[in-house]
Amino acid sequence: MATKARVGSGSQIGIITRYNFLNYFRARRFYVMLSIMLLISLLLTAVVGYYRPVTFLGIPGESASTAVLGFYGAGWGSFVSIVVILSAAFFGGDAISGEFQNRTGYFLVPNPIRRSAIYVGKWIAALAASTIILLIFAGVMLANGLYYFPGNVPWEFAQSVAFAWIYLVAALSLTFAFSSLFKSSSISILMSVILLLFVFGVIDTVSSAVAGVEPWYSITYGAGIITSILNVPYPAHQLTQSLGSLAGGPNRTNARFQLTTFNATVPEGLGILLVYFVAMAALGLWLFERKEFTS
Amino acid sequence: MAPSLEAVQLTKNFGSFTAVSGLDLKVQGTKCVGFLGPNGAGKTTTMKMFTGLIAATSGSALINGVDVSKDKKSALASCATLIETPEIYSSLTPKEALSMICEIRGVPKAERGKRIDEALGLVKMTEWENKRVGSFSKGMKQRVNVASTLLSDPEVIILDEPSTGLDPRGMSEVRSIVKSLSDRLVFMSSHLLAEVTEVCQEVALVDHGKLLVYDTLENVTARFSGGGGSVQVGFSRMVDEETASKVSKLQGVQGVTRSNDRHLIVRFDPKAVSQDKLFEGVAGLKAGAVSFEQASGLEDAYLSLIKETL
Numbered sequence: 063m064a065t066k067a068r069v070g071s072g073s074q075i076g077i078i079t080r081y082n083f084l085n086y087f088r089a090r091r092f093y094v095m096l097s098i099m100l101l102i103s104l105l106l107t108a109v110v111g112y113y114r115p116v117t118f119l120g121i122p123g124e125s126a127s128t129a130v131l132g133f134y135g136a137g138w139g140s141f142v143s144i145v146v147i148l149s150a151a152f153f154g155g156d157a158i159s160g161e162f163q164n165r166t167g168y169f170l171v172p173n174p175i176r177r178s179a180i181y182v183g184k185w186i187a188a189l190a191a192s193t194i195i196l197l198i199f200a201g202v203m204l205a206n207g208l209y210y211f212p213g214n215v216p217w218e219f220a221q222s223v224a225f226a227w228i229y230l231v232a233a234l235s236l237t238f239a240f241s242s243l244f245k246s247s248s249i250s251i252l253m254s255v256i257l258l259l260f261v262f263g264v265i266d267t268v269s270s271a272v273a274g275v276e277p278w279y280s281i282t283y284g285a286g287i288i289t290s291i292l293n294v295p296y297p298a299h300q301l302t303q304s305l306g307s308l309a310g311g312p313n314r315t316n317a318r319f320q321l322t323t324f325n326a327t328v329p330e331g332l333g334i335l336l337v338y339f340v341a342m343a344a345l346g347l348w349l350f351e352r353k354e355f356t357s
Numbered sequence: 358m359a360p361s362l363e364a365v366q367l368t369k370n371f372g373s374f375t376a377v378s379g380l381d382l383k384v385q386g387t388k389c390v391g392f393l394g395p396n397g398a399g400k401t402t403t404m405k406m407f408t409g410l411i412a413a414t415s416g417s418a419l420i421n422g423v424d425v426s427k428d429k430k431s432a433l434a435s436c437a438t439l440i441e442t443p444e445i446y447s448s449l450t451p452k453e454a455l456s457m458i459c460e461i462r463g464v465p466k467a468e469r470g471k472r473i474d475e476a477l478g479l480v481k482m483t484e485w486e487n488k489r490v491g492s493f494s495k496g497m498k499q500r501v502n503v504a505s506t507l508l509s510d511p512e513v514i515i516l517d518e519p520s521t522g523l524d525p526r527g528m529s530e531v532r533s534i535v536k537s538l539s540d541r542l543v544f545m546s547s548h549l550l551a552e553v554t555e556v557c558q559e560v561a562l563v564d565h566g567k568l569l570v571y572d573t574l575e576n577v578t579a580r581f582s583g584g585g586g587s588v589q590v591g592f593s594r595m596v597d598e599e600t601a602s603k604v605s606k607l608q609g610v611q612g613v614t615r616s617n618d619r620h621l622i623v624r625f626d627p628k629a630v631s632q633d634k635l636f637e638g639v640a641g642l643k644a645g646a647v648s649f650e651q652a653s654g655l656e657d658a659y660l661s662l663i664k665e666t667l
């Protein structure tokens with residue numbers, strides 16, 4: 063019995079990451095996600111190639127630097143958040159609940175390993191799998207961009223990709239927390255998608271347009287920097303338009319007819335995503351540490 | 358220090374229901390201890406508290422003196438576990454799944470291959486070692502689960518009904534594996550008396566979350582089988598109250614317990630009636646008795662301690 067060496071938690075995180083990644087990489091789900099992303103890429107490539115829409119390729123007379131940003135904004139910018147949300151939901155949405163529902167936790171947990179090491183290891187594996195998806199999507203968009211705007215890769219696109227990855231980090235933290243909260247895999251995946259795809263969007267709109275309050279507490283509001291960065295100039299932090307002027311009528315100053323939109327500044331957006339990452343990681347870990355393997 | 362498992366006032370409530378109630382039990386040394394009790398007695402719940410799968414409501418569970426709830430990682434460092442029927446990531450092969458356990462448990466790289474081969478050989482899964490677990494039957498998965506407890510040379514092994522889901526040959530193979538682990542402390546739950554009788558030297562009997570007795574197999578048998586004889590009588594149909602009552606009125610019969618629908622355990626005083634006379638008596642009832650055999654001592658003790666089963 064002299065052959066036992068205590069394994070540090072850091073090494074154990076690496077072990078959990080490797081085997082979970084192997085499991086992801088062989089599982090159907092990874093290829094479903096890959097296909098969804100490739101389908102979006104393919105559609106974008108085909109539509110732009112065939113119709114050559116001005117939203118993508120620029121209005122005649124527009125400067126090249128504006129046009130290329132417009133291209134990335136219309137393609138990458140419109141779809142990146144769906145890719146991030148679906149990846150986070152697919153790879154994180156049942157990461158923990160699956161251990162309970164599929165009973166794989168009974169194989170893993172009763173070993174000399176902390177639950178936190180399992181959690182972090184699985185999280186890193188999910189991040190690796192989703193990062194692959196995100197980078198392939200960015201790669202396809204970049205290839206398209208280089209085709210239409212050879213040699214012109216705007217610095218803002220690189221920033222946008224970096225922001226998207228940070229959004230992915232925060233979103234995975236949130237979907238992991240969800241997967242610790244629910245016992246059923248399908249419910250935790252579904253709740254993650256609904257929340258990130260719809261609920262936060264509605265909250266953002268209602269908060270800013272109806273209540274006139276900046277939705278600084280919303281993860282999707284923070285993620286707005288991914289597309290904002292592709293606009294020149296960067297959108298105003300707060301924009302109040304009167305409905306009358308929008309409708310083309312006389313400019314009314316009555317507050318009742320005003321519509322407010324907010325755009326997070328880059329530091330603010332990064333701050334929101336960072337807070338989500340930290341808070342949701344803490345919440346998810348706390349939930350997982352207390353969750354019981356019953357039934 | 359001898360390997361040990363200790364429960365101190367270990368209690369688990371599920372809402373208002375108490376599944377394990379103030380369990381005090383210390384098992385120590387290299388031997389196999391059977392954790393015996395009817396379905397729902399609290400065996401799995403107790404073992405889950407020993408392995409960190411659930412938290413105790415109060416009291417503590419210690420492995421080699423380390424409190425599981427305070428430091429699960431140290432407590433399980435030299436303890437392998439198999440609780441209920443775990444599942445393995447479906448796209449991994451048995452070899453990969455067992456490698457993962459070896460790595461987590463710190464089995465040196467140079468030894469891993471050999472250990473895994475040996476363990477898979479013992480559970481007769483070598484042929485399947487590179488196939489994905491997802492396509493395996495319950496019994497095949499359970500064989501891999503059993504193999505996973507043999508990898509790291511643990512001092513303590515906790516097995517919760519390890520033969521669940523196995524075919525008769527598999528059950529017998531698992532019994533021989535457990536018997537071969539005599540240089541460790543094996544704590545194995547079971548509701549199968551024959552299994553415990555065959556592989557364990559000691560037995561802890563629980564019911565309704567409470568420990569009824571913990572002693573060597575011989576002592577439990579001697580203390581609770583009433584000193585008399587006991588036989589198991591099989592019937593061709595369901596045993597009704599009337600039949601049971603008739604049997605209990607036969608000469609020399611001290612008690613009758615239903616062991617299942619078609620079987621009665623009959624305790625008798627050998628001084629008052631010989632076994633062959635009792636046989637004739639039962640047959641004379643013309644109540645459909647079709648078999649008559651000596652009951653094991655443990656069976657008798659079990660039935661006298663556990664009055665009602667599911």
Ligand SMILES: Nc1ncnc2c1ncn2[C@@H]1O[C@H](COP(=O)(O)OP(=O)(O)O)[C@@H](O)[C@H]1O
Pocket residue numbers: 356357371374375376394395396397398399400401402403
């Ligand atoms: N999650 C739970 N919620 C409520 N009751 C439970 C739960 N888990 C187990 N029980 C109850 O606790 C008792 C003991 O269960 P268990 O430990 O699984 O028994 P055993 O393994 O001895 O068959 C049973 O009555 C069971 O119904």
Ligand SMILES: [Mg+2]
Pocket residue numbers: 400401402517518
């Ligand atoms: Mg059980």
